[in-house]
Amino acid sequence: MRIARFVHAGGMSFGVVEGDPDGLTVAEIEGHPFGQISFTTQRWALADVRLLSPILPSKxxxxxxxxxxxxxxxxxxxxxxxxxxxxxxxxxxxxxxxxxxxxxxxxxxxxxxxxxxxxxxxxxxxxxxxxxxxxxxxxxxxxxxxxxxxxxxxxxxxxxxxxxxxxxxxxxxxxxxxxxxxxxxxxxxxxxxxxxxxxxxxxxxxxxxxxxxxxxxxxxxxxxxxxxxxxxxxxxxxxxxxxxxxxxxxxxxxxxxx
The missing domain is CATH 3.90.850.10 (Fumarylacetoacetase-like, C-terminal domain)
Structure with a gap:
């Protein structure tokens, strides 16, 4: 599984990156990926969102x-x-x-x-x-x-x-x-x-x-x-x-x- 953090038109979310290099999409998940993965109904082409650092570490x-x-x-x-x-x-x-x-x-x-x-x-x-x-x-x-x-x-x-x-x-x-x-x-x-x-x-x-x-x-x-x-x-x-x-x-x- 590929977990991304990204900015979209509605704000910032975590999501799962799916597909092959020619057609990657990102499916939004509820909340933080450290819990049980639960998908929302939102999905974007990867090219239509901006990827952020995938995590914000304390150190x-x-x-x-x-x-x-x-x-x-x-x-x-x-x-x-x-x-x-x-x-x-x-x-x-x-x-x-x-x-x-x-x-x-x-x-x-x-x-x-x-x-x-x-x-x-x-x-x-x-x-x-x-x-x-x-x-x-x-x-x-x-x-x-x-x-x-x-x-x-x-x-x-x-x-x-x-x-x-x-x-x-x-x-x-x-x-x-x-x-x-x-x-x-x-x-x-x-x-x-x-x-x-x-x-x-x-x-x-x-x-x-x-x-x-x-x-x-x-x-x-x-x-x-x-x-x-x-x-x-x-x-x-x-x-x-x-x-x-x-x-x-x-x-x-x-x-x-x-």
């Missing part, structure tokens, strides 16, 4: 250096346990929303990632099996990073935390085997990153369990699982597309701030 928990080749390309060691950092909820944007380049940075880069969405009742100090049951679904993410600020600050908060630095979407896909999926990033249709989730140093259940032993994961929280090698700068006028096999495409234009 975005990110995992650094979770692909060996990416750690190596930045001159870092592979961590012995998951390396965690946070992105604020205010960094989240949806499909087609603009990534806004901050004037403080001269080197902003893309990072394509598989994102995990936590479902009810959340997770706290969960073992591996409980962690797997806490997963509602998956979406695409771009962990946009001001690389020069990351190097200057050592810690990641400023470099990762600017408004618009966490595109999510296009929807949440449930019931997906994520053990070996392609993760791709294209900039203006040029392939910049191409990896597979089988190469994650710490797999998804391990990450959910590990994070839940540090902080309580609430329904709707998002975990970014790490990025494959190939990160590189983006500039105003670019379009960045993150594609995760089995989920879809997340495309965002890049603009400069006046």
């Amino acid at each position: 975005v928990v990110c995992v650094g250096r979770n692909y060996a080749e990416h750690a190596a390309e930045l001159g870092n060691e592979v961590p012995k346990e998951p390396l965690l950092f946070l992105k604020p909820s205010t960094s989240v944007i949806g499909p087609r929303d603009a990534i806004r380049l901050p004037p403080q940075s001269k080197q902003v880069e893309h990072e394509a990632e598989l994102a995990v969405v936590i479902g009810p009742p959340g997770a706290r100090r969960a073992d591996r099996a409980t962690a797997e049951r806490a997963i509602f679904g998956y979406t695409c993410a771009n962990d946009v990073t001001a690389r020069d600020l990351q190097k200057a600050d050592v810690q990641f908060t400023r470099a990762k935390g600017f408004d618009s630095f966490c595109p999510l979407g296009p929807w949440i896909t449930t019931s997906l085997d994520v053990s070996d999926l392609e993760v791709r990033c294209e900039v203006n249709e040029e392939v910049r990153q191409l990896g597979r989730t089988k190469d994650l140093i710490f797999d998804v259940p391990t990450l959910v369990s590990y994070v839940s032993h540090v902080m309580t994961l609430l329904p709707g929280d998002v975990i970014l699982t790490g990025t494959p090698a190939g990160v590189s700068p983006i500039t105003a006028g670019d379009t960045v597309t993150v594609r995760v096999e089995g989920i879809g495409d997340l495309a965002n234009p890049v603009v400069g701030l006046e």
Whole structure:
């Protein structure tokens, strides 16, 4: 099932995306998708609505250096346990929303990632099996990073935390085997990153369990699982597309701030 959050003529709703790429529609559901799915009578062609970020998380928990080749390309060691950092909820944007380049940075880069969405009742100090049951679904993410600020600050908060630095979407896909999926990033249709989730140093259940032993994961929280090698700068006028096999495409234009 593909769960979207979208704006239509009557307001904002959650819905289920149905059909094939040539004729996608979205069927409105009652209330929030974490409960029993109940459809209203409303349905739109996907082209006639505007997709938003599929969820509004209380926090975005990110995992650094979770692909060996990416750690190596930045001159870092592979961590012995998951390396965690946070992105604020205010960094989240949806499909087609603009990534806004901050004037403080001269080197902003893309990072394509598989994102995990936590479902009810959340997770706290969960073992591996409980962690797997806490997963509602998956979406695409771009962990946009001001690389020069990351190097200057050592810690990641400023470099990762600017408004618009966490595109999510296009929807949440449930019931997906994520053990070996392609993760791709294209900039203006040029392939910049191409990896597979089988190469994650710490797999998804391990990450959910590990994070839940540090902080309580609430329904709707998002975990970014790490990025494959190939990160590189983006500039105003670019379009960045993150594609995760089995989920879809997340495309965002890049603009400069006046």
